Amino acid sequence: MKNKVVSRLGTGSKVIVLGVWLLFMIFPLYWMIITSLKPKNEIFKFPLEYFPKHLSFENYANIFKISKFHVYIGNSLLVSLLSALIVLVVAILSSYVLARFTFRGNKQVMTGFFLTQMIPMFIGFGPLYSMMSSMGLLNKQGALVLIYSVLLIPFCTLMLKGFFQRIPASLEEAAMIDGCSRLSALFRIILPVMKPGISATFIFAFVQNWNELFLSIMFIDREEAKTIPVAMNSFITKFDIDWGSMSAATVLSIIPTVILFALCQRLIVQGLTDGAVKG
Amino acid sequence: MNDTQARKPRRLSSTAIFIFFCLVPALIPVLLFTYYPIFKGIVMAFQNYSLFNLNDIRFIGFDNFRTVLQDPSLPTILKNTASWVFISLILQFGIGFLLALLLYKKFPGRGVYQGLIFYSWAMSGFLIGIIWRWMFNGQIGVINDLLLKWGLISERIGFLSDPKWAMISVITANVWYGVAFFAIMLMAAMQSIPEELFEAADMDGAGWFKKLFHVIVPYILPTIITTSALRVIWIFNFPDIIYAMTNGGPANSTHILSTFMLDKIVFNGDYGLASAIGVIAIILLLLYTMFYLFATRASKAGDF
Numbered sequence: 001m002k003n004k005v006v007s008r009l010g011t012g013s014k015v016i017v018l019g020v021w022l023l024f025m026i027f028p029l030y031w032m033i034i035t036s037l038k039p040k041n042e043i044f045k046f047p048l049e050y051f052p053k054h055l056s057f058e059n060y061a062n063i064f065k066i067s068k069f070h071v072y073i074g075n076s077l078l079v080s081l082l083s084a085l086i087v088l089v090v091a092i093l094s095s096y097v098l099a100r101f102t103f104r105g106n107k108q109v110m111t112g113f114f115l116t117q118m119i120p121m122f123i124g125f126g127p128l129y130s131m132m133s134s135m136g137l138l139n140k141q142g143a144l145v146l147i148y149s150v151l152l153i154p155f156c157t158l159m160l161k162g163f164f165q166r167i168p169a170s171l172e173e174a175a176m177i178d179g180c181s182r183l184s185a186l187f188r189i190i191l192p193v194m195k196p197g198i199s200a201t202f203i204f205a206f207v208q209n210w211n212e213l214f215l216s217i218m219f220i221d222r223e224e225a226k227t228i229p230v231a232m233n234s235f236i237t238k239f240d241i242d243w244g245s246m247s248a249a250t251v252l253s254i255i256p257t258v259i260l261f262a263l264c265q266r267l268i269v270q271g272l273t274d275g276a277v278k279g
Numbered sequence: 280m281n282d283t284q285a286r287k288p289r290r291l292s293s294t295a296i297f298i299f300f301c302l303v304p305a306l307i308p309v310l311l312f313t314y315y316p317i318f319k320g321i322v323m324a325f326q327n328y329s330l331f332n333l334n335d336i337r338f339i340g341f342d343n344f345r346t347v348l349q350d351p352s353l354p355t356i357l358k359n360t361a362s363w364v365f366i367s368l369i370l371q372f373g374i375g376f377l378l379a380l381l382l383y384k385k386f387p388g389r390g391v392y393q394g395l396i397f398y399s400w401a402m403s404g405f406l407i408g409i410i411w412r413w414m415f416n417g418q419i420g421v422i423n424d425l426l427l428k429w430g431l432i433s434e435r436i437g438f439l440s441d442p443k444w445a446m447i448s449v450i451t452a453n454v455w456y457g458v459a460f461f462a463i464m465l466m467a468a469m470q471s472i473p474e475e476l477f478e479a480a481d482m483d484g485a486g487w488f489k490k491l492f493h494v495i496v497p498y499i500l501p502t503i504i505t506t507s508a509l510r511v512i513w514i515f516n517f518p519d520i521i522y523a524m525t526n527g528g529p530a531n532s533t534h535i536l537s538t539f540m541l542d543k544i545v546f547n548g549d550y551g552l553a554s555a556i557g558v559i560a561i562i563l564l565l566l567y568t569m570f571y572l573f574a575t576r577a578s579k580a581g582d583f
Contacts, residue, residue: 018392029410031421032413090304093302093305094304096301097301101294112309117509118512121313121516123553127315127319127320128316150309211404213522232405258402265393
């Protein structure tokens with residue numbers, strides 16, 4: 001009897017705590033969406049409307065009118081997808097080798113990759129800038145593809161290594177006895193089994209690239225090459241912030257990553273815990 | 280016989296070649312575009328490297344460091360960095376741990392709930408900064424409006440324009456963003472606790488608190504140690520939210536080392552000075568890592 005009361009009390013407080021936190025988490029996004037849908041003159045009207053009666057898409061229309069938002073979206077997609085793909089291919093090869101073979105330097109490579117996560121990358125920004133400029137990559141999306149790929153290779157290698165280690169080596173050994181080469185055993189036998197790990201890594205890389213700000217601000221200043229974060233940063237500095245357009249831009253730029261995360265959160269949780277913490 | 284002998288060395292070396300070709304595409308770019316720029320950056324800390332005098336770059340010894348260390352805003356910035364890192368960490372960890380405890384056992388709707396509280400993690404610090412900058416707005420911000428409506432304050436607070444409130448505001452945004460990370464990591468670790476441990480604790484008649492401190496915490500301790508160690512470094516090196524919300528202001532009240540460094544790069548183009556700040560940051564991180572390793576090793580030796 002007493003136990004029942006306690007457990008009901010437990011469930012009750014659990015629901016309350018989770019509910020309060022949920023409201024706290026959802027509210028900012030709700031507020032951004034509501035702001036973006038208010039007509040311009042109602043955003044600054046008191047009292048604030050929490051459930052606006054008039055919805056309008058003028059803020060959305062406006063960002064496409066005052067800027068090349070469709071170009072920025074295209075650039076962001078191109079840069080993020082391309083770099084995530086490159087990272088994936090490179091990291092699959094390196095993590096496979098690091099997980100399966102013991103050789104001289106294996107440990108050092110792992111430490112070297114791990115260290116890149118600890119050093120503040122800002123210190124390399126100046127030199128990177130002059131490297132990009134001497135390679136003629138300034139103001140080109142290629143600079144971002146290159147740099148984003150490089151920056152993600154270490155972490156994605158560590159992450160994928162965790163996945164490889166959970167797959168028994170006997171799987172590809174059997175295939176090799178049957179006459180497969182190592183590379184074709186890797187691509188035809190192991191990768192299909194690793195699908196969850198690979199998609200988690202790909203999504204992680206995509207989201208990181210999509211969100212990166214400071215390198216893109218440094219390397220890109222040309223209207224046609226801007227990615228979404230660069231463009232939004234210039235919305236701030238050039239004008240006093242137009243909050244209607246800003247919130248519409250925010251909502252648009254969040255959509256792809258939030259959908260991806262919602263679809264694959266379980267994969268990502270697994271990927272991060274396997275790769276980052278145990279690896 | 281002859282055949283196998285001839286094949287064996289060939290096989291060995293083909294493995295070595297395989298390893299080599301699989302690692303090169305990862306190693307070369309990382310060495311070239313991560314380690315080399317970092318090394319170059321450290322060198323720059325000893326040069327008068329600035330975008331405005333590219334024709335006259337030379338070594339100037341410790342001058343940059345002297346300039347940074349004599350900067351009158353440095354004590355404030357260091358203090359800000361410490362409170363930004365540790366208050367954020369404690370709140371993120373505390374709330375994340377609580378959520379993980381509430382979430383790690385299955386209940387109806389858990390998946391949806393998880394998705395909703397984790398979504399902040401898919402967003403960039405910059406966008407999070409923008410959103411909170413709008414909500415904390417002194418005139419028409421929704422937070423002022425709600426606090427007034429609930430009777431908690433009697434006049435609007437300039438959250439981002441009043442130095443007393445600015446740090447609290449940026450930390451709030453950072454906590455909102457970072458709780459999901461701890462919740463995810465700790466939840467995953469808790470899910471891997473073997474059921475037998477709980478059964479044994481039940482048989483010993485252990486209550487909820489006993490289970491928490493004798494089963495759950497010891498089991499996930501390695502995860503707690505790694506995640507909080509990594510997190511300190513990430514928060515330390517994470518200027519995005521502050522950059523978008525206050526850019527260090529008002530009156531330096533939210534400047535931390537990484538925004539200070541960014542400021543020197545983006546607004547002054549002074550890479551030498553920025554690099555000196557970066558080197559100081561690296562030294563602080565190294566000291567922290569060494570202290571952390573030492574402390575956790577000492578506590579482990581006591582426990583196990």
